[in-house]
Amino acid sequence: MEVAYLIETVIKVVVVLLVFSALAGIGTYFERKVLAFMQRRLGPMNVGPYGMLQFGADAIKLFTKEDIIPSNVVAPIFKIAPVITAATAFIAAAAIPFLPEFTIFGYTVHPIVSDINIGILYILGVMGVGLYGPLLGGMASANKFSLLSAARGAAVFISYEVVTGLSILAPIMMVGSLSLIDFNDYQLENGWMIFNMYGVGFVAFILFWIAGFAETGRTPFHLIANDHEIIDGFGTEYSGMRWGLFFIGEYANMFFISFVIPLLFLGGYGDGSFLGAMALLGKMSFFFFFFLWTRAAWPDVRPDQLMWLCWKVLMPIAVLNILIAAIVMI
Amino acid sequence: MFEAIAFYLFAFLTTLMFFITVTTSQALYALTALAAGMIFISAFFFILGADFLGAVQIVVYSGAVMALYAFGMMFFDSTREVKEKQGNKLIVSGLSILAAILVVLIFAAPMVTDNIVALYPVIEGAGNTQQVGMVLFTKYLVPFEVAAVMLLVAMIAGIVLAGKKMDLSITLMNDAEIKDMKKDQNKKVLS
Numbered sequence: 412m413e414v415a416y417l418i419e420t421v422i423k424v425v426v427v428l429l430v431f432s433a434l435a436g437i438g439t440y441f442e443r444k445v446l447a448f449m450q451r452r453l454g455p456m457n458v459g460p461y462g463m464l465q466f467g468a469d470a471i472k473l474f475t476k477e478d479i480i481p482s483n484v485v486a487p488i489f490k491i492a493p494v495i496t497a498a499t500a501f502i503a504a505a506a507i508p509f510l511p512e513f514t515i516f517g518y519t520v521h522p523i524v525s526d527i528n529i530g531i532l533y534i535l536g537v538m539g540v541g542l543y544g545p546l547l548g549g550m551a552s553a554n555k556f557s558l559l560s561a562a563r564g565a566a567v568f569i570s571y572e573v574v575t576g577l578s579i580l581a582p583i584m585m586v587g588s589l590s591l592i593d594f595n596d597y598q599l600e601n602g603w604m605i606f607n608m609y610g611v612g613f614v615a616f617i618l619f620w621i622a623g624f625a626e627t628g629r630t631p632f633h634l635i636a637n638d639h640e641i642i643d644g645f646g647t648e649y650s651g652m653r654w655g656l657f658f659i660g661e662y663a664n665m666f667f668i669s670f671v672i673p674l675l676f677l678g679g680y681g682d683g684s685f686l687g688a689m690a691l692l693g694k695m696s697f698f699f700f701f702f703l704w705t706r707a708a709w710p711d712v713r714p715d716q717l718m719w720l721c722w723k724v725l726m727p728i729a730v731l732n733i734l735i736a737a738i739v740m741i
Numbered sequence: 742m743f744e745a746i747a748f749y750l751f752a753f754l755t756t757l758m759f760f761i762t763v764t765t766s767q768a769l770y771a772l773t774a775l776a777a778g779m780i781f782i783s784a785f786f787f788i789l790g791a792d793f794l795g796a797v798q799i800v801v802y803s804g805a806v807m808a809l810y811a812f813g814m815m816f817f818d819s820t821r822e823v824k825e826k827q828g829n830k831l832i833v834s835g836l837s838i839l840a841a842i843l844v845v846l847i848f849a850a851p852m853v854t855d856n857i858v859a860l861y862p863v864i865e866g867a868g869n870t871q872q873v874g875m876v877l878f879t880k881y882l883v884p885f886e887v888a889a890v891m892l893l894v895a896m897i898a899g900i901v902l903a904g905k906k907m908d909l910s911i912t913l914m915n916d917a918e919i920k921d922m923k924k925d926q927n928k929k930v931l932s
Contacts, residue, residue: 417743485767485769485770487770488769488770488773491773527792528792528869528870529792529793529795529796529869529870532793532796532797532800533792533796533799535800536796536797536799536800536803537799539800539803539804540780540799540803542807543776543803543807546807546810547769547773550769550810550813550814551769558814561810561814562811562814565807565808565810565811565814566811568804568807569804569807569808569811572800572804576800588870589793589870
């Protein structure tokens, strides 16, 4: 039993790692294509049919590039920072059920590495630790732009962690559990979370979604690595695969957040049939596409606007939301 | 067996990290080792089956240490070594060893004499989170509320210390003084 469980877990971990590292690469291809179409361009076209192999070329470039460690940086921290971003993104994925359980060759597979009963708290906590990567990379780089980016990273981390935490409190109160599988089962019985409780679920959904943009550092809140004002922020001094690891971490985080939002608020995989699984993948694709859509359609906000939005708009709404949820539940 | 391996691995890592935190003179090393140590501690909670406390340990301490980083950024050039003023090393090491022995004694004494009894048996069917909640809102309700009040006091004190003109009270001023104050403010905005 013990050995079988161990082998199964190792296989699941390897599959999740491989699939999502590859998806992170393919995600860059999607991003370029979507951005290109929205700007009436073609995007990558030359490598492979329709530019499909572009990410392979990018990967070869990143892997074979020289790994430069500048002379004034704090070398050990500088080297470890990208690993933190990439690793925590994948560690967080341990509690996400990617598909409903299915049977293959008479063996029931649970496509979740570990169904711990504090799932969502664990995912958000570990994903939050991922922001240590930009912070450490920025502080160790001995570069003013990187330091600015690290300071912004710390500010975003401390403030948006509050919004994410508060926004999911109301759904957690309704479900009475922190496990994503319990969330899914609750929504199977009572309908999707966003239609529940006179709009409390919907408000929580919007807040969580907005905070998700800040957690992953995507465009309206892209100020950690804002190209037009602080070059590439924490990534300025990085080259080759170390920079690539930051990239993989960011895209993997986008995919995982895109899985978590439907699981929390939009019914997840429903009854666990094949159709339900496909629906979950469809919802995930929509949220991933929305990340790219926003990047094409919205300008970046300034850091002070970001803080204003967090502390003066989102946090009061989140607190009120919890209060209303409590009153309704009584 | 896996639990034993995990325990010794994380015990070693945690001790190593906090050792680095104390001994290094490089602010960035110290802070990073502190953060890593705090996160490694959560592994013990997971091994003991206290999942909720483990996750909370990660969430709370990663945020708390992040605030320390911000201070480090403000006060040091974090890529350079800090010159520490070292007084009498004998006194420092003696006191810290004494403190360590005291802490170990305080926690070991009730275990040695078998005075620890689990008063709240595990409730069947309740998850880890629910159990924490039940104990928190029955036996430990008063300490919990007192802690909440203390945090509220600290928050208000922080706002007063950081805010502008918080030492003035408009209710204690008469109209003329308030008008003077408003005039001053307008001057500052215009200049």
